[in-house]
Amino acid sequence: MGRKGKCGSWKPVQLTENLISKGVEGLVGIEELTDYKLVKDYGAKSIRKQTPGKHVNALTSDGDIQRRSTKRKKDFGQPSSKRRKVNCRRKQQIRTVLEKPKEVPEVNKDETESSDTDDAERKSMSSELLESKMSAWHGVGIMSPILRALEEQGFVEPTEIQAKTLPAAVLGRRDILGAAETGSGKTLAFGIPILHRILEDRGQSAGRYNLVHAKRTIEAEPCQSENEYEEHEDENSREMVGLGCVQVMKDVSPHNTPGCSQSKLYALVLTPTRELAMQVHKHLTAAARYTGIKIAVVVGGMAPQKQERLLSRGPEIVVATPGRLWELIQDGNPHLAQVSNIRCLAIDETDRMLERGHFQELHNLLELLNVDEGKKRQRQNFVFSATLTMVHEPPRRLKSRNKKLRLTPGQKLQNIMTMLGVTNPKVVDVTKESGTAGTLTEARIVCALEEKDVYLYYFIQQHPGRTLIFCNSISCVRRLAQLLSLLQCRPLPLHANMMQRQRLKNLDRFRDNSRGLLLATDVAARGLDIPGVQHVIHYQVPRTSETYVHRSGRTARAQKEGLTLLLIEPTEVPHYTRLCRTLGRTKDLPLFPISSSLLAAAKQRVTLAQELDRLELATRKSSTETGWFRKALTEMDMLVDDEDLPRQMDDDESNKLRRLASVKRKQLGALLCSHRQHGDMSNAVNVAKSAVDIRAKPQKNRHNLFLKNRRKNKE
Numbered sequence: 001m002g003r004k005g006k007c008g009s010w011k012p013v014q015l016t017e018n019l020i021s022k023g024v025e026g027l028v029g030i031e032e033l034t035d036y037k038l039v040k041d042y043g044a045k046s047i048r049k050q051t052p053g054k055h056v057n058a059l060t061s062d063g064d065i066q067r068r069s070t071k072r073k074k075d076f077g078q079p080s081s082k083r084r085k086v087n088c089r090r091k092q093q094i095r096t097v098l099e100k101p102k103e104v105p106e107v108n109k110d111e112t113e114s115s116d117t118d119d120a121e122r123k124s125m126s127s128e129l130l131e132s133k134m135s136a137w138h139g140v141g142i143m144s145p146i147l148r149a150l151e152e153q154g155f156v157e158p159t160e161i162q163a164k165t166l167p168a169a170v171l172g173r174r175d176i177l178g179a180a181e182t183g184s185g186k187t188l189a190f191g192i193p194i195l196h197r198i199l200e201d202r203g204q205s206a207g208r209y210n211l212v213h214a215k216r217t218i219e220a221e222p223c224q225s226e227n228e229y230e231e232h233e234d235e236n237s238r239e240m241v242g243l244g245c246v247q248v249m250k251d252v253s254p255h256n257t258p259g260c261s262q263s264k265l266y267a268l269v270l271t272p273t274r275e276l277a278m279q280v281h282k283h284l285t286a287a288a289r290y291t292g293i294k295i296a297v298v299v300g301g302m303a304p305q306k307q308e309r310l311l312s313r314g315p316e317i318v319v320a321t322p323g324r325l326w327e328l329i330q331d332g333n334p335h336l337a338q339v340s341n342i343r344c345l346a347i348d349e350t351d352r353m354l355e356r357g358h359f360q361e362l363h364n365l366l367e368l369l370n371v372d373e374g375k376k377r378q379r380q381n382f383v384f385s386a387t388l389t390m391v392h393e394p395p396r397r398l399k400s401r402n403k404k405l406r407l408t409p410g411q412k413l414q415n416i417m418t419m420l421g422v423t424n425p426k427v428v429d430v431t432k433e434s435g436t437a438g439t440l441t442e443a444r445i446v447c448a449l450e451e452k453d454v455y456l457y458y459f460i461q462q463h464p465g466r467t468l469i470f471c472n473s474i475s476c477v478r479r480l481a482q483l484l485s486l487l488q489c490r491p492l493p494l495h496a497n498m499m500q501r502q503r504l505k506n507l508d509r510f511r512d513n514s515r516g517l518l519l520a521t522d523v524a525a526r527g528l529d530i531p532g533v534q535h536v537i538h539y540q541v542p543r544t545s546e547t548y549v550h551r552s553g554r555t556a557r558a559q560k561e562g563l564t565l566l567l568i569e570p571t572e573v574p575h576y577t578r579l580c581r582t583l584g585r586t587k588d589l590p591l592f593p594i595s596s597s598l599l600a601a602a603k604q605r606v607t608l609a610q611e612l613d614r615l616e617l618a619t620r621k622s623s624t625e626t627g628w629f630r631k632a633l634t635e636m637d638m639l640v641d642d643e644d645l646p647r648q649m650d651d652d653e654s655n656k657l658r659r660l661a662s663v664k665r666k667q668l669g670a671l672l673c674s675h676r677q678h679g680d681m682s683n684a685v686n687v688a689k690s691a692v693d694i695r696a697k698p699q700k701n702r703h704n705l706f707l708k709n710r711r712k713n714k715e
């Protein structure tokens with residue numbers, strides 16, 4: 001039975017025995033269609049009715065709606081040949097909708113070919129199988145196109161934060177304040193409800209409930225041609241195609257036409273860094289694969305024209321960094337002109353985003369979004385971070401001025417709520433007492449400032465693996481990048497003063513290399529989800545506990561093991577102590593074990609590399625200075641007394657420097673080569689163990705001893 005013409009409105013109805021006699025599992029509510037016309041399917045004899053309250057929608061907690069009749073039952077068991085034909089066509093239409101994934105993440109050709117076969121296998125998977133495989137998601141209320149995308153990614157069950165926030169967010173449309181450890185799936189905890197709500201709202205705007213059932217959509221037959229799909233488009237710009245009690249949404253709104261900006265902007269997702277915005281975009285796009293929802297990313301460092309082009313396609317979701325977004329809003333971008341009407345706002349890493357003195361554009365944007373009280377109330381807000389409830393001790397200089405400077409976690413949350421205009425959110429905090437991931441191993445190395453390079457190099461050589469090194473400043477990243485390059489470690493720098501294209505390139509290279517070495521400032525501290533990062537090294541102690549938690553959270557993600565290592569020199573001890581206090585560590589972090597003979601070998605090479613680095617720097621400086629002065633004098637056509645000029649190196653001096661540098665470079669090259677062929681550290685690399693194993697060993701031994709003793713006692 002299909003429905004044509006203008007739609008009626010749905011009203012909630014009270015649950016009665018009659019309505020729920022078919023079982024109440026997962027049922028959360030029932031809606032009644034009050035004013036509708038029933039028309040026999042496509043061209044069949046019309047049986048118009050104007051009887052209100054004949055059909056109801058049953059909302060189940062797993063997001064499905066079953067259409068139930070309150071009065072008359074009709075047996076659709078044996079379809080007539082005409083009906084069979086129509087149903088067949090409809091199946092094909094459904095298939096057409098499902099077959100049109102939009103904004104699919106980039107995949108290379110080989111992957112596409114192999115995934116075609118996978119796709120075919122998946123589609124042939126029965127709905128029962130899908131449902132039983134994904135049964136852990138029941139009760140969360142997710143529509144099947146989303147569920148299917150999750151299944152494809154192997155997400156067979158929700159993570160803890162997802163399980164605890166999704167029902168309230170999806171079914172209750174509550175604002176969510178969520179705190180959970182790094183790498184625990186917070187992105188989808190806000191991504192899924194946003195996608196779900198768009199699907200839901202689309203259905204309602206088309207006047208029908210957007211019911212999608214995994215069973216039917218997956219069994220749908222392939223479509224023969226595009227024309228067949230178009231044949232049944234009705235006057236609604238967004239149409240739902242019905243199949244019995246199952247309806248699949250078809251998006252044929254004008255915004256599907258490139259260049260059209262008349263589509264609705266539903267949601268904004270804001271992140272503190274460009275790389276994180278791109279990653280969130282990728283995660284959401286993967287989850288939206290079968291929904292037809294368009295998602296665009298808007299970040300600084302990219303051509304604004306390109307981003308305007310993306311926005312002109314009318315994406316329902318925009319993932320952005322606040323600066324560029326605000327710029328485009330002020331420039332009067334037509335799609336972003338609807339920003340004050342958005343239905344969902346997600347702010348990833350919220351505590352960082354709302355910190356005073358940062359992201360002024362975000363505060364401007366919030367002012368704009370909250371002007372209209374009605375719209376503000378309609379909007380669903382998502383606030384997530386691993387450190388949402390963590391408060392660090394203020395620096396000593398500020399502490400002495402104002403004793404009450406340190407907020408309580410409650411005050412921190414309240415401040416965030418006030419800034420966002422959120423009044424009654426569901427607060428879910430599943431962070432551990434330690435603040436860090438349960439699978440993270442922590443350790444420290446205490447050394448003199450001038451020894452840090454040696455220890456760093458020692459670690460890299462001894463424990464090869466994907467390693468992320470954090471520094472507190474760009475200059476430190478630059479210096480280390482130079483030094484480690486001379487030592488042939490191939491570091492990949494990442495900091496805010498780099499060209500965006502180079503930043504992304506280095507991230508990709510890091511992802512692709514299982515022994516990659518990323519040297520970064522805190523621009524990479526939050527949110528980045530790079531699989532298989534084994535070690536995080538804090539070359540300098542971070543100044544806040546939040547930064548420590550987020551930096552460390554680049555490893556030990558999604559239940560994987562990982563090591564975080566602090567390099568501490570004497571002047572950093574107070575920062576380290578404060579860190580431990582805030583994180584509630586009652587004991588010092590364990591010392592990382594070091595082999596002194598191997599350290600000596602590392603020192604020899606690092607010292608030589610440092611000397612070479614200094615020589616190269618002096619040579620570079622002298623040639624740039626000489627060049628600069630000569631150029632300036634010629635351009636100005638000025639005569640200046642010799643004494644007024646800074647002393648420049650004469651040719652002899654700079655040649656001497658160059659020669660010396662060349663000798664050192666050869667020495668270092670020979671040293672690195674000989675060690676690689678038969679030297680000490682090359683062997684060490686071969687026998688190198690995972691740093692996590694080394695740290696975990698004492699515990700494992702203790703555990704073995706315990707098992708042994710238990711066995712003995714039993715005997």
Ligand SMILES: Nc1ncnc2c1ncn2[C@@H]1O[C@H](COP(=O)(O)OP(=O)(O)OP(=O)(O)O)[C@@H](O)[C@H]1O
Pocket residue numbers: 154155156157158159162180181182183184185186187188385386526527528529553557558
């Ligand atoms: N239900 C799930 N089952 C398995 N893996 C999941 C699930 N949900 C998300 N993931 C994966 O877990 C990883 C971490 O997720 P995500 O990046 O969202 O973590 P996060 O909590 O936001 O971390 P951070 O605090 O560092 O930003 C990702 O690779 C993601 O694809």
